[in-house]
Each structure stands twice: as structure tokens, then as C-alpha cells.
Amino acid sequence: MYVLVKERTFHIPKTTIGQAIATHLAKNGAKVMVSSRKQSQVESTIEKLASMNLDVAGTVCHVNKAEDRKNLIQETLKKFGGIDILVNNVGMNPAFGPILDTTEDAWDKIFETNVKVPFLLTKDVAPLIEERGGGSIIFVSSIVAYQPSAVIGAYSVSKTALLGMVKALVPQLTAMNIRVNAIAPGFIRTNFSKALTANEYMSQAMLDLIPMNRFGTPDECAGTVVFLASDDARYITGETITVAGGMMSSL
Template sequence: MLRCVFRCLRTNPTAGQRGMSQSSLAGKVAIITASTDGIGLAAAQALGRRGAHVVVSSRQQANVEKAVALLKSQSIQVTGTTCNVGKGEDREKLVQMTLEQCGGIDILVSNAAVNPFFGNILDSTEEIWDKILSVNVKAAFLMTKLVVPHMAKRGGGNVVFVSSVAAYQPMLALGPYSVSKTALLGLTRALAPELAHSNIRVNCVAPGIIKTRFSTTLWENDDIMDEFKRQLCIKRVGLPEEIGGVIAFLCSEDASYITGETITATGGMSCRL
């Protein structure tokens, strides 16, 4: 059997490789939530450089305008709007605007997250849990539910959830946040088999300590970083661009046989549940 396969590859070398153009996202429309800064903006840049029309959003209009101007200066097709993903009307507005201005939806990068609590997990309140789970988990699912019919109309698509290394190794003082990020790993696994029938792939990225405004309290603290660096193979903080590239890969045809997976991009920090 294997000899037959190898003989086929020798006589038809293109059978075993994909064209370089497979990484192109030209003609695709990508919604990225919380995308005016940090990992979200880096994802918009990575997808846009590969030809996608990116739709960026944030709760603040000034942040949206700044991101749109930056992306346009980089010759990226971009549309922007305000959106608080924790509000159903904002999620629906984001999807409807994308359909009206871009004609469809092919990619969703669910990046929005909140962390209103820092401390002992037993000191966290019901209100804190409601806020974290509502934005970090429930809104990610409901955004997916909104875009899936429109992806199916275009023959398929990609959903990428942005989780965290904290999903595998809950961080001290970030207990509820860590639990919400673990939930995204399960959501990825639960959605992938159901959406595969519509040619929609669902994957997840779990970044390590990345130099963003959101994680400032971690990477600006020398004691915390010294402890993290002992766990790292690559002895430095990661950059948003290094996560944006992983997201773009998962949305490309180069990843066409990958679904239901979480890629950890942690600088070599050990990750397991």
C-alpha cells in the first residue's frame, strides 16, 4: 500500500503539496472582536496582510477610528464600528453592518475578554462570575451562533477563539478568568464536530504572557516575570504579532485539516489539563 502511495507521489509531485497561494485570504471577510489593540489588532493586521477585509471593533469610538486609520495606512481593507460583545444588540449590529458593507462573513476571531477581578478566588462574587462568564464565554458562543448561517451560505468558514495559557495553568489571583479561558477549550471541542458539516472549522489559540495592555500587571511585575521565565524555553514575553500569525494560519487553507484543536503559543511553557 505505501509503495503505491510513494510511486504516485514520484510520478505526480503536486499530489503531495499545496500551492503557495493556499495561504491567501483574498476575498474573505473577517470579524475580529476587541480588535483595536493588542492581540486583536495583531490578528486584524495578519489577516489583512493576507488579503482579507477585516472588520474591527471596540467599545470606544476613538479606539476604532485609531485602529482603522492605522490599518488603512498599511493598505489593509478595513471597516470599523463600536461593539460591546456583552450586549446582544451590539453583537447583532456588528454582524448586520458586516453583511451590509462587506457582503458576507467568512471568519470570526473571538478575542473579547474581561477580567474585573484580581485576588483570592474565594473572594470573588457572583457578580464577578456573571460578568466574566458572560463576556468571555457566553458572548463568544452567541457571536458564533450569529455568524454560522452566513458562513454556511458562502460554503464554509473559520472560527477562532482566543483563550490563554491560564486555561491550562490557572494563574494566582486570576481564578475566575482562568476558568473562563478553560471553558473556551471545551467550547472549541463541542462546536467543531457540529459545524464540520457546514465546512466550518473551529479552533482555539492559547497565548502565553503577551506584551499587551490587558496583561500589563503581569509583564511589568519583575517578580511575576522571573517566576514565569523559569517555566519558559524562550526566555521573554511574547509579542501580539506572534499570536496574530497563528490565528491567520488557522484561518488559511494551510490549516484545512485542523479543527477542534487549541494551539498553545506560550514560549515553551508546559501546558496540559
């Protein structure tokens, strides 16, 4: 897909951040189980990775449903025999506009999906990783965790909560020989963000905040996840790495 912004044509990658993470992990030797609410997304991702001779499987999973999360874990164990790495890449945002205009229903949906679900997946998977001798859990937060957006305030707050969750999990997960970290992507050119990046005025306003003066790509996020999951990061836990082209990231 292409969009025209200020007479410049930008390519919006069909690859999502999640698909890029799955691809890069598999290319680095991981056996990957992917999931999505949409069967078509699962099938397209499996087809893409399988065409590269990568070890991948997948299943439909509506992460807000306990039975779907349980099935995802069971299918992973059945296919691969264990779990060493968990990447919590979930997020949704049904509310746009001033934060005080967020309805209670939208607020609940955002926090259930973006905060509660990653916690519950971590709670269920951590003992399985411990059984394997340890591993790594990685959350996908966002640059808006540090710099809340005026138009996606509730989403921003939910991503800030993940920064605290990573820190809070460190003591218990360390005792289980599990490292826990996060990435905070900046403005990444994906279909999810096109409402912002494809808008002429908002796009320029965002670029003005990015010292590198460009939007990121899903692959640039995925490389950081692979690093955090690898032994090269064996002395890193409780941290959030921003992948945001130099944007400010402090609370």
C-alpha cells in the first residue's frame, strides 16, 4: 500500500511489527508459534515464513478469551515441546480524541487488552519457561508511554503501565531465571499507524519530533527483540529499549 504525503510517496510495509518479530526470531534459529484473531493473518504469516524454510506454526487466538490463550499455550507445547521465549505483542486502541472523552467501555477494552492480557500470558507462561531452565519475556510498549499523545491518551497510559510491569516482574522472574524487558517503538510505518503517519499535517508534526527525521520500520523493532531474547543480552533485565529514531524517552 502507498500513500501520498506532501507530494512524496511513502511505502507502508504490509509486514506488522509482530510479523517482523516472528520472522527475525525464526531466522535466528527460534521455532516460532504465531497467533492472531484473524485466520487470514495466521495463514499469511505461516506461508511467508515457511517459504523461507523457517520453523513456524500458528493458531487463531483472541487474547481476551481465556480459552484461546490456553489453547495457544497448549498448541505451542504440542508442536515444539516447550517455551523459552514469550513476546507480548498485543495492543488495541478504539478511542481517538481528548483523553477525558474516552468512554468507560473503551477504557476497559484498552486496559484489558494492552495491560491485563500481557500480564496473564506472562503469569501462565513463566512457569513453563522456568521448567526449561529459564529464558526471556519481552513486552512491546510504545514511545507514547513516555510522551503521551493528545489524541490517544488512554492508549498512551496503557503503554506506560507496561514500563512499570516490566520493573515489577523483575524480582520474581529473576528467581525463575527469566529475564524480562521491553521495547518502546516510536512512530513505525505500519497499517496500524497509518491514520497518523499518512496524514499530511500530523505526519510532519511527528517528523519534527524525530531527530532522525524519518519513521521506523517493523524490521528495526524486530532486531531489538532478537537481541533482548538472545544470550548477548544475558545481563539485561528490567529495561525498556526505545526504537524511536532519537525521540526523547523519559518520564
